[in-house]
Amino acid sequence: MRYLFRRFQRLVVVMVSVTFLTFLLVNVLPGDVAYEMAGMDSSEEEVQAIRDELGLDRNVVLRYLDWAGGILTGDWGASFINKEEVWHALAQRFPVSLELMLLAQLIALSLAVPMGLISAYRPGGRADRVIGTLAFASVSMPSFMTAILLIFFFSLHLGWLPATGYEPLSAGLWENLRPMILPALALGLVEWTVLMRTLRAEMIGVLQENYIALARAKGMSDARILLVHALRPSSFSMITLLGLQVGRLMGGSIIIEQIFGIPGIGRLLVHAVNTRDFIMIQGCVTLFAIAFVTANFLVDIAYAWLDPRVRLERARG
Amino acid sequence: MSEPLLTVENQRTAFATGRGLVRAVDGVSFTLERGRTLGVVGESGSGKSVLSRSIMRLLPPNARSSGEVRLGGRDLTAMSEKALRALRGPEISIVFQDPMTSLNPVMTIGAQIGEVLTRHLGMSRKAAKARSVELLASVGLPQPDVRVDQHPHQLSGGMRQRVAIAIAIACEPALLIADEPTTALDVTVQAEILDLLARQQAERNMAMILITHDMGVVAGRCDDVAVMYAGRIVEQASTEDLFRDTRMPYTSALLASIPRLDDPPHRKLEAIAGRPPDLIHPPAGCAFSPRCRYADDLCRSQPPALEDAGRGHRFACWRPMTMEAAE
Ligand SMILES: Nc1ncnc2c1ncn2[C@@H]1O[C@H](COP(=O)(O)OP(=O)(O)OP(=O)(O)O)[C@@H](O)[C@H]1O
Ligand code: SF4
Ligand SMILES: [Mg+2]
Numbered sequence: 077m078r079y080l081f082r083r084f085q086r087l088v089v090v091m092v093s094v095t096f097l098t099f100l101l102v103n104v105l106p107g108d109v110a111y112e113m114a115g116m117d118s119s120e121e122e123v124q125a126i127r128d129e130l131g132l133d134r135n136v137v138l139r140y141l142d143w144a145g146g147i148l149t150g151d152w153g154a155s156f157i158n159k160e161e162v163w164h165a166l167a168q169r170f171p172v173s174l175e176l177m178l179l180a181q182l183i184a185l186s187l188a189v190p191m192g193l194i195s196a197y198r199p200g201g202r203a204d205r206v207i208g209t210l211a212f213a214s215v216s217m218p219s220f221m222t223a224i225l226l227i228f229f230f231s232l233h234l235g236w237l238p239a240t241g242y243e244p245l246s247a248g249l250w251e252n253l254r255p256m257i258l259p260a261l262a263l264g265l266v267e268w269t270v271l272m273r274t275l276r277a278e279m280i281g282v283l284q285e286n287y288i289a290l291a292r293a294k295g296m297s298d299a300r301i302l303l304v305h306a307l308r309p310s311s312f313s314m315i316t317l318l319g320l321q322v323g324r325l326m327g328g329s330i331i332i333e334q335i336f337g338i339p340g341i342g343r344l345l346v347h348a349v350n351t352r353d354f355i356m357i358q359g360c361v362t363l364f365a366i367a368f369v370t371a372n373f374l375v376d377i378a379y380a381w382l383d384p385r386v387r388l389e390r391a392r393g
Numbered sequence: 394m395s396e397p398l399l400t401v402e403n404q405r406t407a408f409a410t411g412r413g414l415v416r417a418v419d420g421v422s423f424t425l426e427r428g429r430t431l432g433v434v435g436e437s438g439s440g441k442s443v444l445s446r447s448i449m450r451l452l453p454p455n456a457r458s459s460g461e462v463r464l465g466g467r468d469l470t471a472m473s474e475k476a477l478r479a480l481r482g483p484e485i486s487i488v489f490q491d492p493m494t495s496l497n498p499v500m501t502i503g504a505q506i507g508e509v510l511t512r513h514l515g516m517s518r519k520a521a522k523a524r525s526v527e528l529l530a531s532v533g534l535p536q537p538d539v540r541v542d543q544h545p546h547q548l549s550g551g552m553r554q555r556v557a558i559a560i561a562i563a564c565e566p567a568l569l570i571a572d573e574p575t576t577a578l579d580v581t582v583q584a585e586i587l588d589l590l591a592r593q594q595a596e597r598n599m600a601m602i603l604i605t606h607d608m609g610v611v612a613g614r615c616d617d618v619a620v621m622y623a624g625r626i627v628e629q630a631s632t633e634d635l636f637r638d639t640r641m642p643y644t645s646a647l648l649a650s651i652p653r654l655d656d657p658p659h660r661k662l663e664a665i666a667g668r669p670p671d672l673i674h675p676p677a678g679c680a681f682s683p684r685c686r687y688a689d690d691l692c693r694s695q696p697p698a699l700e701d702a703g704r705g706h707r708f709a710c711w712r713p714m715t716m717e718a719a720e
Contacts, residue, residue, distance in 0.1 A: 286494040292451050294509050294560065295481035304508075308499045383499060384544040 083376075087369045092144075094365040095358060099140045102354045108132060109156045109352040130156070143358055152362075153355040155348075162359035165344060170363060172242065173333070173340035176263070177325050179256055181318065183264030184271055188314070191268075192275030193302050196310075199280050211269040219328045223262035223335045230258060240337035259336040263328050267321055271314050279310035308382055315382065319375035326364050396466055397424040398567055398600050399448070404460035406440075406447045413673040414457075417443040419624035421460075422699075427567065430594065430601045432615035432632065434608055434647060438669050440624040441604045442490075445570045448602075449487060450477050465567060482513045483564040488590075490573040492553035496545040502529070502556050503541035509563045528559040532589060551582035555589065562593050569594065570602045575610070587614060609651040612636065617705075620644045623670045623680035626699060630706040638706070640713035643681045679711065687712045 110126040127133055146153055152162040191211070195204040214222070231239035237258050243251045282288065283306055291305045330342035337343075341360055348356035406418040417440045425431050433441050446452055448462055450469050462469040464484060469477065489495040497505060506528060507521035516524065522541065529537035532555040545553055554574060561569055571590055575583035591614055594601050603615055611618050611632065619629040620643065628641040639645045646665045667684030670676055678695050682688040691711050699709040 286489055286491060287497040289451065290487075290489060290495045290557070290560070291497070293449060293481055293487045295478040295483075295512060296508065297478065300508075305497055305500070309497070385498065385546050 083373055087366075090369050091362065091365050095144070095362055096140055098357060098361045099143070099354070100136060102349075102352065102357055103136050105352065107352055109354060112351045112353070113156055143355070147362065152359050155353050155356045157351050157353050157356075162356055165356065166341065166359055166363050169339055169341050169344050172338060173326075173329055173342060174367075175252075176256060176259055176329055176332070176338060176340060177322070179253075179260035180263035180267065180325060180329075181321070183260055184268040185318075187264070187268040188271035188275060189307075192272045192279060192314075193307065195272070195276040196279035196283060196306075197298070197302060199276075204276075207272070211272055214265050215269040217266070219262050219266045220331050220335060222265050223259065223332060226258045226262055227335075242338050255336070255338075259332045259338060262332055262335075263325060266328065267325065270321070271317060274317055275310060275314045278313050279306055282306045282310045285309075311382055312379065315375055315378050319372040322368050322371040326367070396463070398427045398465060399425040400461070400463040401448065402461040402463075404444070404447050404458070404462060406443050406452065406456055406458045408453070409455045409457065410673075415672045416675065417624050417672060418447055419675075421621075421624070421626055423619055423626060423629065425568070425600050425602065427600050428594075428598045429617070430591075430603055430615045432611035432618040433602060433604045433621060434606060434611055434618060435621035436606055436647075436665070436669055438672075439621040441606075441621055442572055443624075444621070445487060445572050445602065445604060448570065449481065449485060451481075479513070482509050482566065484566055485568045485570070486561040486564070486566045487570040487572060488554070488557050488561045488574045491577045492550050492557055493577065495557055496553055498545055501542055501544055502548070506541075506556070506560050506563055509560060513564045524563075525559075528563055529556070532556070532559045532562075532593070533585075534559070550578055551586065554578060554582075554586050558586070558589060558593065562597060562599070565597055566599060568600045568602070570604070572604045573606070574603075576605070576607075583610075607651070608647050612651075620647065623675060624672060625680070625709070626707070627681070627710070628708040629699075630708075631704075634704065634706050640702070640706070640708040641710045642685050642687055642712075642714060644708075645714060679709070687714075 108127070110123045110130065110132060113126050114123045131139065143153065152166070154161050155165065191207045195207050198204060217225075227239045230237045238255045239258070241255045243255060245252045279302075288301060288305060291301050296305070326342075329340065330345060332338070333340045333342035334346060341363060345357065345360040347353075348360060401424070402422050404418055404421045405416070408415040408417060419440070421440075421444060423431070433444070435441055443452075447458055447460075448469075450462070450472075452458055458470070460470065464480070469480070472480075496502075503522050503525045506525040507516075507518065510516045510521040510524055511518060526537045526541050529540055534540055534552055534555050540548065540552070540556075545556075548556065558574075569590075574590065575586050578586060587610065590601065590603070593599070603611070605611060613632075615632050617629065618632050618635045619626045620635075620641065621627065622643050628635065628639075628644045630638070635644065636648070639648060643665075650665065665684065670680050670683070676682055676693070678691070678693040679685070679688070679697055682692040685692065689712070695711075697709045697711045699707050701707050702713075
């Protein structure tokens, strides 16, 4: 119980600071939504009238409180530009971004875990050096570069996968996955290296432990020692990182959604920023913050599964 | 006469380190018959653990090993890693010094015993679990049916060492190595664990190598005792002979460090003066000569060989002590 309460406290702190900072930032950006609404060739008076109507000249703190009060009562507001309900817009695009990020992490993990295991098995050995070089190459390439290379090779050159587009799940699983593969790869290829290095480092330590020596003395095979005895106690840092990476992943997905034309939160946000549609910006940012805190909550649950000692403390707490 | 269970011949194990070659085990030879107990005694760093890992062929990558280790007629040094794995558990097993770190923190007790049974005896998971409970009961763990599903952190040090013993005896090995099995435990628990080991050994007719730096542990529990110094055996005899007729000054110094019942409480143990030798640049003559009060020029220039003085009493010393001198 106390544990859940602490989690909730953290959620509130993250939410308030993130949303308020965004509010301030949008406020200091040159230009505002009134220009956008009034149209290209409108007079200064017309713009000012809209400003007055929306209360844009009021104190920024008061306006923030107004907005926050709305959120608390379940009213996320509506876009100034096209009057679309923020909540509705988010609900439509969030699953798209979520799918992209989950696929990206899945790709990152399925590269990081086997590579980390192989590297840690013989640190400094040939496999370790090859993997280290691969990791270095892929981390030194920003995700948009990877994206462009992937498009060039798999879409333009080989013609295997589409370069842009999105299909809903209702169009069929494969139809839905096909256009997601390249963008998820572009994101995942950046993220796997940190996960792999973290796992490798922790596992090298674990492999020195007495209980691993005992597993060897019990006649267990190397594969079993790595997978059954060493992997779980070596994953703590990697799992923590998995939660923290969600932040970076969201940043990355904004760019990737642009490049691949994926109608997710990232695209929604970029459009909202361009039009200074601050209600929509606030909505996107709030959702990002919720997603971040939730991801880290899930990490905590994974921790409890990984480490029975944590489970015990939890039961007591 | 048939071949002894274990024959170690001229085993040398050195580690390549940045400072040079560490000669941790430097030409050790001995034999062990089925069902017998050999005590191996020596100060910290004398090579006892490296010797036990050399016997099990579980050495780190930087180790250089030579010599011969024969178990039941097979030369372990010539076997493939795969063949060795099949022996570890059913033929030879080990109990480590520190029960707090030798069990996997994220696996249940049952899983850690059970995997030995499924791996080596081909038991089903269910049968292995039932057998695990029996084994836990046989090593005197209370509530074995509850403990089997618990994790190591829910058990005390003494209980964990019982679990480690249950793991070690699960496949009824012919040889059990106990590497300082009680050093990390309370004095009262120590005696219990040693008694448990002795009982299991007698019941299953296992041979045992009991490693310790405490001569007191060895007395009464071992058939024979080998004393190690700087990676070598410097004296070996039946326990009785070794205590009664100590020949090597280092053994005598170790014996003097046993606390006696009639000692006043809290008497400081008589540590052996001087530091253990450098294993990278060992002394030219007898490795003990810098600390030995009988050392002379011969001792300092020529290493004494380990020689049999009759009745299997071996020692390496230029000026062996007589009974009177040991008094
Ligand atoms: N992997 C290794 N690399 C380098 N040196 C090592 C390695 N393992 C052991 N040594 C060295 O070998 C020597 C013998 O160590 P060992 O662990 O056998 O001593 P021990 O007799 O078991 O002592 P203790 O009573 O403290 O357990 C020590 O000097 C130790 O530092
Ligand atoms: S050989 Fe010499 S130095 Fe070595 S133990 Fe015997 S008397 Fe002491
Ligand atoms: Mg040791």
